[in-house]
Structure formats: C-alpha cells, structure tokens
Amino acid sequence: MDSLIILEPADLPWGLGMMAIAIGLSSWQQLGLEFSVAIATGRTILQLTVVGYVLAVVFALNNPIPVLGILLVMLTIATITARNRIGKQIPRVIPIVFSSIFFSTALTLIYTNLLIIQPDTWYEPQYLIPLGSIVLGNAVNGAAIAGERLVSTISSSSLEIETHLSLGATPQQAVARYRKDAIRAGLIPTLNSMMVVGLVTLPGIMTGQLLSGIDPLNAASYQILIMFMLAFANLITTLLVTQGLMRQFFNAQAQLRLL
Incomplete structure (x- = not known):
C-alpha cells in the first residue's frame, strides 16, 4: 500500500x-451563522x-498516571454534558451519571484489553486513550438520551x-414501562x-486507519470490535443511569415526588 x-x-x-466559503455562503443566504462558523473553526483548530x-x-512518557488523568478529564466533561441535558434539578444526578459512565467504560476497556487486544501493558496509551474516548463519547450520548427521556416521561405521567x-x-413496577422506553x-x-x-x-476510526496505510481487513476488524464495545457500554450505561434516576423520583415511603 502507498505510504502515509x-x-x-x-x-x-x-x-x-x-x-471561508461556508462563511461566505452563510452571509449570502443571510443565515446569520458566520460568527458561529468562525468560532467553531477556531475552536476546532485550537482544541485539536x-x-x-x-x-x-x-505517548512518549508511556506512564499510567497521565493516561488515566486524560481519561478522568474526559469522564468529567462527559458527566457535565449529560447532566446539563438530563436536568440540573434532579438530586444526585452528577454522581449517578459519573458512576454509570465510569463503570460501563471501565468494564468495556478491561474486557477488551484483557481478552482481545492484550497490549504489552494495560495502560498502553496508543490503545487505552483512543478506545476510552470513543466509548466515553458514545456512553454520554446514551446516558443523556435515556436520562432525558425518563425524566420527561415520569414528569408527564405522574397520575x-x-x-x-x-x-x-x-x-420499580410503576415506572418499568417508562424505563424500558428510555x-x-x-x-x-x-x-x-x-x-x-x-x-x-466509513466510521472515523476505520477511515483514520485506512489513511495511515493499515490493511483494510485489519481496519475493518478494529471497527467491528469498536462497534461491539459501543453497544455493550451504551447498554450498561443506560441501565445504570435510568435505575439511578428512577430512584430519585420516590421517597422512603415509595411515594412519587415530582422534581
């Protein structure tokens, strides 16, 4: 294959x-998106x-502390993002979301690292950081969608x-249907x-590997694994988040309390 x-x-x-063309088109069509496109462009350049x-x-240090530090920062941002979508008024929403995403991501990465990829060290940044970020990004989306759906449905179905x-x-029985829907x-x-x-x-990971000259079948194998990881982590996250949020709507006497 050709070199990168x-x-x-x-x-x-x-x-x-x-x-620049996008900004020009926005101005021409009077969409009012010029500033947003410019800010998004600048942030993309700066952040990446x-x-x-x-x-x-x-990667050069190859030490577990900075690797785990990066994942912790990502997890914190993911938690805040999901909290903002679910609703700040829900009691204990941050620990519920944080622990749910942490557990599902950790379980997925441990399973994948120990049984499938088996890198030389468990904290190999080449694998742990990219895979962890992908799982976290998908988990936060699942947590936000499921949590938001459950909260809104319970609030509108109190009677x-x-x-x-x-x-x-x-x-548990009274909200079982709403939890399953969420x-x-x-x-x-x-x-x-x-x-x-x-x-x-073609998903982003597979596209990146193809651009870097990886064998297409190997790239496809990695993408298959990643899709399995996302489905598994997402299911665990939504199960835990909805269970935790559901409990916040009831007091010790099993009475419904609207938040």
Whole structure:
C-alpha cells in the first residue's frame, strides 16, 4: 500500500478555504451563522492542536498516571454534558451519571484489553486513550438520551404512576414501562449505526486507519470490535443511569415526588 501522506502545517490554510466559503455562503443566504462558523473553526483548530501536543507527550512518557488523568478529564466533561441535558434539578444526578459512565467504560476497556487486544501493558496509551474516548463519547450520548427521556416521561405521567402505586405496585413496577422506553431510546442511535456501518459511511476510526496505510481487513476488524464495545457500554450505561434516576423520583415511603 502507498505510504502515509503527511499533512504539513502549511497545508492546513488551504483547508480553511472550505470554512471561508461556508462563511461566505452563510452571509449570502443571510443565515446569520458566520460568527458561529468562525468560532467553531477556531475552536476546532485550537482544541485539536492542543490535544495533539498533549497526546504526543503522553505517548512518549508511556506512564499510567497521565493516561488515566486524560481519561478522568474526559469522564468529567462527559458527566457535565449529560447532566446539563438530563436536568440540573434532579438530586444526585452528577454522581449517578459519573458512576454509570465510569463503570460501563471501565468494564468495556478491561474486557477488551484483557481478552482481545492484550497490549504489552494495560495502560498502553496508543490503545487505552483512543478506545476510552470513543466509548466515553458514545456512553454520554446514551446516558443523556435515556436520562432525558425518563425524566420527561415520569414528569408527564405522574397520575398514571400514582394510580399504579395506589393499586399496590412498587416504584420499580410503576415506572418499568417508562424505563424500558428510555433505555431503548438511548440504544437506538448505536444500533442504527451498526445497521448501516460500512454501507452508508466509513466510521472515523476505520477511515483514520485506512489513511495511515493499515490493511483494510485489519481496519475493518478494529471497527467491528469498536462497534461491539459501543453497544455493550451504551447498554450498561443506560441501565445504570435510568435505575439511578428512577430512584430519585420516590421517597422512603415509595411515594412519587415530582422534581
């Protein structure tokens, strides 16, 4: 296969030409997106440049502390992002989301590292950071969708839930249907991606590997593994998040309390 074509810093200004055209089109059509596109462009350049330098240092150190530090920062940002979508008014939403995403991500990475990839060291940054970031990004999306759906559904179905409680149902039974719907909603984006992966688009990881000259079959194998990881982690996350959030809607006497 052909060797990797290295992009030099001098090549990127030509890429900015596409964003300049986008800003021009927005102005021409009076969309009012010029400032947003410019800010998004600047942030993309700044954030990815900083990440590139940080990862270069972390990869060179090959030490578990900075690797885990980066994953912890990602986990914290993921938790805040999901919390903002679910609702700040929910009690203990941050520890619920944090622990759910942490457990599902850790379990997925441990399983993958020990049984499948088996790197020389468990903290190999080349594998742990990219895979961890992908799993975290998907888990936060699942947690946010499932959590938001559950909170809104319980809030709008209080009379039906209280009727079930008055007839002897436990809190778990009274909201079981709503919890299942929320879990399904959180899983649908991942399952839809699995249905069309390779047919409609090539995923980012596979595209990156192909651009770097990796054998296509090896790249496909990695992408298959990643899709399995995302589905597994997403299911665990949505199960835990909905279970934790559900409990916040009931007091010690199993009475519904609207938040």
